[in-house]
Amino acid sequence: MTEPLRLSKRMSELGLCSRREADEWIARGWVRVDGKVVSELGSKVLPHQRITIERQASAEQARRVTILINKPMGYVSGQAEDGYKPAVTLIGPDTRWSEDKTPQQFHPSQLRSLVPAGRLDIDSVGLLVLTQDGRIAKQLIGEDTSIEKEYLVRVKYSKPGRLPDSDLRLLNHGLSLDGKKLLPAKVSWQNDDQLRFILREGKKRQIRRMCEAVGLKVIGLKRVRIGRVKLGDLPPGQWRYLRPDEQFQ
Template identity: 70%
Template sequence: DEARPFSGGNPDAPAPAGRPRPVARPDAPPRHERKPWNGEVRPAPAPSPLRIDGSIRLSKRMTELGLCSRREADEYIEKGWVRVDGRVVSELGARVKPGQTIELDRRGQTAQERRVTILLNKPVGYVSGQAEDGYEPASVLLTPENRWAEDPNETRWLRTHLKGLAPAGRLDIDSVGLLVFTQDGRIARALIGDDSDVEKEYHVRVEGRLPPEGLALLNHGLSLDGQALRPAKVSWLNEDQLRFVLREGKKRQIRRMCELVGLKVVGLKRVRIGRVLLGPLPPGQWRYLAAGEKF
């Protein structure tokens, strides 16, 4: 019966007619030295993330070029709003080479133009993101009633402006000042992306005695969490208030920096992000980012 597996007999006997004898691999050990299978299944090797031709995902390349965020790129690709070298690409996971021309058609540009960015003067007692420890998120203040009456932007408030609106940065619950909310992935990436180089300016009221070398250390020379901090610009505004200009934003960074040089922060206000100023915006009120304003 040719369907029945071999179960014994002389292994050197001639193979039955019509059945070729298996050819042993030259590197295979003798049969008496072979180990029985232990049930282990070896996973297939992971595919290499590198491509010999240097290509990368289209969505990633769009983000690198500052066209949009990765999430927005996937949305635009699926809708057929992206062209590569003049050809529409609607396949998620498509790859491109660095030299190829990528364009977002007018529908995608219009969708981006409709995305809003809101500037809030956050008061004490609100958290920047999700509600925590019984404290409300600052986003609850983004109501038509709290819009600044002198907002120069004529955009009409719509409930859809709250959809997908997220804070681009943080302010501690005890800190006040400029907090940005945006629907635009390009702005979020510019402000909080790993490669962000946008300045943030703070006015910080302190208590304590600063040692002679303290101001120099605040400017450059301190470390947090085992990592050296990037150079900052720190100077006195008056006898009890410091001006900090940072290009990074570690958690409670300014408060922890001050502790390292013997100072205690008793008040902290963010007054500028990039080229956008808090200005006369009252606490607890908000306005739209004006069309001509750029971070």
């Protein structure tokens, strides 16, 4: 017999929303199981039961925004730390990219519950996603995410000569961090001092630590793509909305 699951967990598994959103909707009476409203937090369901959400929940979800920003150096991804400002402070009507053609109007309320879906170190630049939508956050940073992130990394070799091919192969597969083997990556030379990294995971300072392990020092690091969404021509310090026709996977 299949074990019952917590309703909020099941809703998250089905991609309806995040667990936090599910709990909010359940408390508001916006969730039905097999046609009946379930408003008690912690309620459980069986996998075959049909879960539907009220129109109010769908409408609220549709109003949630996802913002792409070209993070400059010197800003942190999330909460302010060590006197450095978070990237969200760059978002306002004056810094919206003039080429952003989405009809969405900016309103300060969009900054509430706007969280980074993945980190980008303070000394790294490029594509950072901030979202109010729990479904997108789960896609990008959930435990089982397989969405690729692509980086251009300028490096300097600390030993005489050039990085051996065997060490390039190690960067692609074979390194461990914090006692755990890394997933296979795609790492290739773009020119004499720049590597392209494509990863499906995001451990803290992963690329810098991978490079250190083979004697490379990172001089500059820029994220240029997350899944199908590219940084493109978005200028540093400016932002745009995720378009309705864009998807990360």
